[in-house]
Amino acid sequence: MDENADTFKKAIQMIHRTDGCRYSELNFFPSNWKTTTSSSSLKKIWRIEYTFYDPSMKDRYPNGKAVTIKGGINRAKDLSSRRQLMQYLIDVELDLLENQFYNPITKTILEKEAEKSREGVIDENTPFIKALELALESKVMDGEAKKDIKNKIPHIEKAARNIKYKGAVVADMPISSISRKLIRLVLDEIGNNKGDRWTANNFNRYRTDLRTIFIELNELEAMESNPMDGIRKRKGIKKQRETLTSEDRKRVDNHLRENHYTFWRFARIFFHSGCRERELLGVTIENVNLKERWFKVMVKKDKESRWDKKAIEPGAYNLWKEVIAEADKLLLENRNNPNLSKSCVPGGKPGNLLFIFSEALKPMFRGGPIRQEQICRRWNNYVKRQLGITADFYSLKHSRTSEDINSEVRKAIRIATKKAARKNGHTSTKMVEQIYDTQSKDRLLKIKTKSKAHFAPEA
Template sequence: MITLPHGCQCSEISVTPKDWKTCKASAMARNWHIQYYFYDTAIKKRKFVLVKGMNRFKTLTERREATVQLIENELYNLKDKGYNPISGKFLIESFGSIEPTAGFIDALRKAFKLLKLESTTMQDISSAINFFETAAKKIGIERIEIQSVKRRHLRQVLDMVGELKKSWSAYSFNNCRAYLLMLYKKLLEEDAIDVNRVKEIPKQKNILKLKRVLDEKERLRIDTHLKEIDPNYRRFIHIFFHSGSRKTEMVWLKVADVNLEKQVFKLFIKKGSQQREELRAIKNIALDFWKEQLDGSSPDDYVFSTNFRPGETRTTTKRMGNKWRLYVKEGLGIDIDFYSLKHLNLDETSKLLDAEAASKMAGHSSTVITLKHYLVNEEERKRKRLRKVSNDFCVTN
């Protein structure tokens, strides 16, 4: 028996097949696994644990190496991190700087704790790390020292994540790569690594599809429908549409940050490591919606609470999108995402004013992002103007 932290114990780890170190190639047709018994003496319970992950390898040498790595990973988790397979929890947590000898996944999780990003981005990165961990376990590199992780290891992890996820595309790959890049930048700052290997992995080419926005008939159908079934959400849609803001920004908006007399509202902007406060305009056309929304509210209230009325608790970006899916995509059969509202508003603002005004409304530092991602009809407007250019090749009197 092996003595573990907190009075727990486990049996010696064994492998199936027993002759895995000397077997012939025919053994590749079988499913391999490692197994052991775990004993939690505090609650007097026992669990039989099976660990797989080596079967994806197609040669005996690779499968044996993966098996050795999996055994090392499991012993490390049990002995050094106090992993309890019954509760599924790690009972020992290390603190301090990130050592170059830290295990791959441990190092990523420590780097994650040092990041300071907006909550939704942190949630996305946390979810990505869970996929990285599952992928690393399958490949057998979960415990490899972070200083020894090569570009090929990272590429294998990203490829394995692609196999694990239900949907995977160049866009998904680039997102996971971006999250890994953020973590590796922090590892580099902490001197856990000398080179950011993620930079050596090129982005995948993503086909930029033309974005479709709501037409006038669809907008009228949606407005009529929401007016009947959920007036509060309808009011939110009008305010959000005219704000040019992001969901994550509107979620945190408080009544005290809105000045109806000056027709402005103050947002806390957090993009990456940059944070700032910014005033946004309240359009004349949206002013009545704002007045109705704030009627009877208190300064400390969030503008949009759980029922999209002001309240002490804020709503969530997930709730914003879920209601759109329920009412519009499923209820009316209009297959357009919630965020297309921002594209539509900025595009129409650019049409009535210019791209710079649309960029200002969205809080972009320049028109580059606005033009590239939001002004969906700008190219057609340019083509329309170009069609009217009357510069004859040959002028006759």
């Protein structure tokens, strides 16, 4: 009975194809590649393995052929890029095996599937919009950044379908025939479609994202030149970010503390953190060292990702202490749950991580962080609508940065004043401040902070 059970187990692990071939389920190394946060895993060789059986090759490969796929995964120097490459190679290999009847022993694809296989290959004859979609799909980059570019493609397609060049619809023209002139026409048409919402900043964002895709197309040899070369950025009127007034900050502070406590707690921690919203939402309990008063965040900028250690400032320490206590309680309650990350729970299996700010901005086990949009939504509902405030949530970071600089300037002025007093032979700074420093009042007026009591360091 045990032998039959083992045979059945092996049978269901095999995938059989109509061409008579079969292959084992894919194995991944490391097995926790989706959830690992340890930088030591970057030292391991990431790969995909499976065994392929071809009945016509049983004399040469009686036990099947072991297939190993690395595909450049290990050239990626950060976990995010490796995960994206790993997932991309998994998807490609499964598509080859399941849909294209690929045979890794003979290195062939069934003839009846050959036409289908060409659908995912980019060459100089691939239509413009299809080429953009395929190139973006193959591009290894931050998931949020890729999503942002993907959301622009429908607007690009709409514009490209409105334009004809030499009798052809631009959207359907071969990618190799797309020139700088046509891209500029497409960008201008997007502007016409968007009307007053089209700004110099919007133009520049589309320009940058299209350049990113065309660089990928160049590397794939679908076209020789980048049509974005020569299309210059536009200069727009830079708007000064609106920040909260002293009165508004007091209203917001009191209102959130009384009515939306966990959001108030998050806002104050954010104010003292020096982070972006997305970075703070990605903090897990493993990333916080309350004893040494620091936490670390994953900073994703341009094409690179890095861990950045941040200090837990005195003004936020008690709030950090409070939220970590909630997280510790959750850990204790779930220490025997096998679905949670072994890096969080002793003896647990790879799985969900304990994020500090999750649903309701409380600690919770999840497969990933909540979206940044949830912070904007809360601010719009709790602050903008309920209090009539127009400044956005991120303005808190601008306010804090200005106050930090003003604080350093005041320190420098005090040092400079003492130095001037000693130079003049005075035992105190009174004469310098009241008589000799004729610009003292104007200087102090310029750097006067808007508020010291609200969303500012506590005593």
